[in-house]
Amino acid sequence: MKVLVTGAAGFIGSYVVRALLLENYSVIALDNLSTGNEGNLVENVPFYKMDITSSELEAVFRIESPEYVIHLAAQSSVLNSMVNPMEDCHANLVGTLNILRLCKQFEVKKCIFASTAAVYGNPSILPVKEESKLATLSFYALSKLSAEKYVQLYENLFGLKSCILRFSNVYGPMQASGVVTSILNRLLEGEDPVIFDGNQTRDFIYVKDVAVACIQSLMSDKTGVFNISSSTEISIQEVYEELSELTGVQTQPIYESLRDGEIERSVLSNEKAKINLAWRPTYSFVEGLKETIQYYSFFKKPN
Structure with a gap:
């Protein structure tokens, strides 16, 4: 079975490609390398x-x-979307529509679309379920939600089977940006990490678990929207404290105000994915952090 992976040189994409190869899929990689790293590409793919x-x-x-x-x-940056919503819309909405158009034209059996927990905004009831109220706070979330609607309509109108995977906060080795990477890099450089508020919470999911979820949704005959998450709520302050303890580096964080478009609390129920996709996360937050620290420690050491 041949699978085209878009964003294959990106953080998540590179793990998905490797996971597909382990399952003996034939893989085609596609990326414009605007944020992806050519070094993430797999030889002979x-x-x-x-x-x-x-x-x-x-x-x-x-x-x-x-x-x-x-x-x-x-385009996966909330901050960039707030500065340049046109660029965000072009990449996330127009780009997805182009993919869907070609999937229909060339009779692709199933399309897996990566969405985001950001579509839920600041939920009043936690954990968030797939049928929870949607309230976008950023242009990034809006473009992803709009793209979801196109994916669903292509299935309803043309029979293009699809799974929409709403990822919570993905982290792990090779991530170019993100709260875990940002804090960890500062600690390994012996610098004070910048923490925006710190009381806001996130649901962190390890990238290897996300890659498996992509394959499980591909193999499953189920379609629809699925949260891909750990279902564990962790504050950014707790992230810093855990990283500080695991690295043995003590610093004084610099605290700043919460940024525009940021969500205050987030934790997603993953029960639907467990039941329908036969998927469940296997890495605890600490296990994922240890692998991430081990990776970055090869490149940086504290002063």
Whole structure:
């Protein structure tokens, strides 16, 4: 079975490609390398350097004839979306529509779409379930939610099977940005980490668990929206304290106000994914942090 992975040189994409290969899938990698790292690409996997909004994407589908698509390519920064909503919309909405158009044209069996917990905004009831009220606080969340609607309509109108995976906060080795990476890099450099508020909470999910979720949703005959999360609520302050203890580095964090578009509390129920996709996270937060610290410790040491 041949799978096209968009965003294959990105943080999550690189893990998904490797996980697919372990399951003996034939993989085609696609990335425009705007934020992806060419070093993340796997040797001997066909790679197309291309933007998902490009008209040339049709040639890739015609040449490779993928049976499945895992669509991970995106503008994924909340802050960038607030500064440049047009760019965010073009990448996340227009790009996804281009993917869906070609999936229909070339009779792709199933499309897996990476969405985000950000579509829930600041929920009043926790943990958040898939049917919970949606309230976008950023242009990034809005573009992802809009793309979800296109994915669902393509299934309803044209029979293009799909799974929409709403990831909670993904972390792990090779992540270019994110709260875990930001705090950890500062600690390993012997610097004071910057913490925005610290009382806000997140549901952290390890990247290897996310990669498995992508494959499980591909293999499953189920379609629909699924939260991919640990179902554990952890504050950013607790993240700092855990990283400080595991690294043995003590600093004085610099505290700043919560930024525009940021969610105050987030924890997602993953029961639907457990039941329907036969998936469950296997890494605890501490286990994931230990692997992440081990990876970054090869490159940086405290002063």
